[in-house]
Amino acid sequence: MSLSRMHKYLLAAGAIFGIAFGSWVIADSDTEDGDDLPTLDSIEVRASMQQPKLTLPNELTVVPVVKPGEYFVPPRLEDLTESKYADEVRLGRNIFVHTQQYAKRYVGNGLNCSSCHLQEGRKPHAAPLWAAYPMYPMYRDKSRQVVSFQERLQDCFRFSLNGIAPTLDSREIEALTVYAQWLSTGIPMGTIMSGRGFARIDKSEDPSPFNGAIVYKNYCASCHGDDLMGKKFTNRDGYMFPPLAGPDSYNKGAGMHKVKTCASFVKANMPLGKPFTLNDDEALEVCVHMFIQDRPWDPRKGMFMSIFMPVTEG
């Protein structure tokens, strides 16, 4: 209470002047900035989350021109001569294509290896075996160590097939390794092949799950079903079109559960037979739609989740 009356008056006047001057400055700067700014569509400034966009940029994504000799052509299965090695290759091919029959005890869902590695592991941009095999052993961020091809196969069984890894000396791992080695016949070790892995993805905006649901309905639902649960055979066991969600799909530890990986697969391979139909943003959006669905838990995060919080049927 040591302030004199004079000081109080001065303070009050100063405050009033400050408020008035400040508000005038702000109002002035507002009008000036408003004159400078171009008129922007509100949708352009910030994507509306309430309502899906009505148009997307329709410039074509880069479609690789298919030239003879651009992609490696693995040897034909019919050209194999009769030998122990050929038998092992055929066994590996059968495990790869009919995983549900030949490696059923290691598989916990409804997928085959060839559900993602399309056309028996031969298709470029669908993680072909002939491009993967020469790169191993390699360092993996996921396990933070150098892994061999066989250890990598074990991870496929654990995560993408949501099952139990066969041991390194098991018949299944051996046959699959021989199959991959045969597919990559003639490729020097360590060669980075054209068509390795999936396609490259460059996002231009944050993907919206609202658009993803619409893209899914237009391009994917006729085969994979409206509920993403795939379509089962009517005349035999198993899935004709693999499930993208639910208890029979890959678990949350799989690479395909990462939106970017999924999108790079979708862009290069889906709809089947018309690759590079979706652009990068559409592929990302449809993968966000897949990402938010229910699927088995990551086995590394705790097995009790799978027991006490089982996956719903959709």
Place this chain on the structure above:
Amino acid sequence: MKNQKKDTAKRIVRMLGLAILSAGILTLSGCGKKSEAAREVAIAEGKALVEKGRGAVPACVACHGANGEGVEAAGYPRLAGLNSGYIEKQLKDLGRKLPPAGVVIESVAKDYSKTPRIYSDLTVFSPGLRHDEVMSSIAKKLSASDIHNVAAYYSSLPFQAKPVAADYEVLERGQDLALRGKPEYGLPACVSCHAPDGEGFGADFPPLAGQPAAYIVNQINKWQSGDRDNDNLGLMRAVADQLTDADKLNVAAYYANRSLTVKGK
């Protein structure tokens, strides 16, 4: 007394529940019988139309065989055991009137990657057109109920394929294409949509096994020339565009060589 009252109340509740359940079951079974009866009527009417024809509509058995098995030599397709939804769609597409000459209509965009994407429920794809000298004029004379009946009849028929012999090398190449496609050209395998034995899947993917080789080759030619353009998302058109003449012959011979048994319903 209290216990007795509780018991009676419980009984009443149980009786009520039972009554509701039984009523529900009765209505359900009644509905099932009704739809079953409707299907049988459709099959009977379809059978009459297929065997005798009506007025200007000739009998289907004249070309498609007495049991819908098709004619191998002439390349007339088999219809027995096909998905009823598929038959209905094809008959509708065959009977759809082409736009009248002289009126310019915006062409149906076939390359969906080039079409502007309109993201709403109003997204329109081509309903599909299919042209055939003989079949288009017949399909135009069929009413919607005729189409439904014929489809119901043919989908109920059993079918047993008679494998056609072919050269070993041709079969080998056909199998390579059917099981593996041409990955280096982005051509998917036939089995990835038409089911592992070529038996077809659902209303979108018709069977290849048991079809005459000439019919398969003829249809692929029509995809290429544009006489047939009624596929889901333009998938088959993209596939057909990449097939060479030898590919067509090999894969048709392979599927004509397959054995197939379809149980009638």
